Amino acid sequence: MHLTVNGRVHELRPASAETLLESLRDSLALTGTKLVCDRGECGACTVLLDGEIVYACLTLSAACEGATVTTIEGIAEPDTLAPLQRAFIAHDAAQCGFCTPGQIVAAHALLAANPRPTDADIREAMSGNLCRCGTYPKIHTAIRAVANGEFRTDAP
Ligand code: FES
Ligand code: FES
Structure with missing residues (x-):
């Protein structure tokens, strides 16, 4: 195949x-x-x-x-991390990091379909991704920041 x-x-x-x-x-x-x-x-x-x-x-x-x-x-871009990856780092949204790839892929899909999500949209879209370390508030903040344009690729 x-x-x-x-x-x-x-x-x-x-x-x-x-x-x-x-x-x-x-x-x-x-x-x-x-x-x-x-x-x-x-x-x-x-x-x-x-x-x-x-x-x-x-x-x-x-x-x-x-x-x-x-x-x-x-998800990463050729010469740099993707905005979501940088936001997760900046907002300390990973602890053990095991859930992080799945979280970022799910958030990427959300923002591709809905670049201006409400907080409820983020919670709904991320509801299928569990985090045993409980970093949900920081994950939410990181996604919110990207949706707000804080980690655009052309930003410094
Ligand atoms: S490893 Fe696939 S949903 Fe948990
Ligand atoms: S950061 Fe450890 S499971 Fe999410």
Whole structure:
């Protein structure tokens, strides 16, 4: 099967029960996407599949023929971190960091669809991503800051 990941086409031969998360991490060495619960509860494995948020631990690779996937590695810009990544750092929005890639991918999808989200929009969009360290207020602040234009790519 063919899968376009972060703009690069890959040829894969996944086992019938192989998940997209296993293909990304084990076949493509894209280990930014995390395995935590492995049952669709935490959002640590969040990626974009044809622009839509999915849990990669619940997605069969074999069902993704011809699809386009964006992982956390595809969010950063060529010469710099993405605004969301810089905002998470600036606002100390990661503690252990295990949930952070999924949080950022989910926030990226939110801001792509809704660049001016309300606080309720942010809470709703991020409700599928759990953080065991409890950094929710800082995650929210970081996303709010990007939505307010504080971390634009052309900003210093
Ligand atoms: S590892 Fe996929 S939702 Fe938790
Ligand atoms: S920063 Fe540790 S789980 Fe979120």
